[in-house]
Amino acid sequence: MDRFRSMPAENIGSFYDSMKPEVYDEMVRLINATESEQILAKILERTDLHADSEIYDVGCGTGLMGRLLHEQGFQQIDGMDASEQFVSEAMRRGHYRNCESFYLGEKQLPKERLGRYDLVTAHGVWVPNHMPAKAIIDCVDALKEGGYFITAMRSYLWEKGDSNGYRDMIDAVVEEGKLSILETGKFMRGVEGGNDMFAPQESMYFVARKPGPPQ
Numbered sequence: 001m002d003r004f005r006s007m008p009a010e011n012i013g014s015f016y017d018s019m020k021p022e023v024y025d026e027m028v029r030l031i032n033a034t035e036s037e038q039i040l041a042k043i044l045e046r047t048d049l050h051a052d053s054e055i056y057d058v059g060c061g062t063g064l065m066g067r068l069l070h071e072q073g074f075q076q077i078d079g080m081d082a083s084e085q086f087v088s089e090a091m092r093r094g095h096y097r098n099c100e101s102f103y104l105g106e107k108q109l110p111k112e113r114l115g116r117y118d119l120v121t122a123h124g125v126w127v128p129n130h131m132p133a134k135a136i137i138d139c140v141d142a143l144k145e146g147g148y149f150i151t152a153m154r155s156y157l158w159e160k161g162d163s164n165g166y167r168d169m170i171d172a173v174v175e176e177g178k179l180s181i182l183e184t185g186k187f188m189r190g191v192e193g194g195n196d197m198f199a200p201q202e203s204m205y206f207v208a209r210k211p212g213p214p215q
């Protein structure tokens, strides 16, 4: 996993294309990436979404978040990811209505995604050389008025002035009145031994909402 630290961010799709989906899934299990469960818990606790709510899972990977959502009864889940292989695999597993492959945070979001979703969610994407901070704007643009943005990241990345700029971008979007933060909280993830990227550490989730009446 150290390999992606030294590569251009735009190559992230080919990095994941080189990994077998089942190997990726096993890695997620081994590293105790508890963020998807935290995100799901907040979706169920803080929103009034229903089976037909429109959901966009950005950086969907092999579709682990989509599976959790589908198991809860959500039916209208779209996904996107930079890895063509992961997008095909996520579709094959049958939890998504539609999945497409592109790099988020560089070009404009496809116009059919703008203002469409009741919930945008993302797991495991706010990591160096993964989604750039600009992708946060796309997540907000994909929301309907009143729609929710619920995601999580390692706490050390949620710092003002951090070079990845996630916190600064969220603060800017909030200041512009395009998003309100309803709740943030902390939890632990990771396992002892091995790579320090996956060591036990604090993560934080946030629940945010686009202002305006729910549609």
Ligand SMILES: C[S@@+](CC[C@H](N)C(=O)[O-])C[C@H]1O[C@@H](n2cnc3c(N)ncnc32)[C@H](O)[C@@H]1O
Binding pocket: 012, 013, 016, 028, 036, 058, 059, 060, 061, 062, 063, 064, 065, 080, 081, 082, 083, 086, 102, 103, 104, 105, 122, 123, 124, 125, 129, 130, 131, 132, 135
């Ligand atoms: C750690 S994996 C998380 C995958 C999935 N969300 C999960 O829960 O298992 C990160 C994923 O984000 C995707 N990704 C990273 N940066 C991206 C970007 N800028 N645009 C689209 N996908 C991106 C990668 O291709 C990869 O599938």
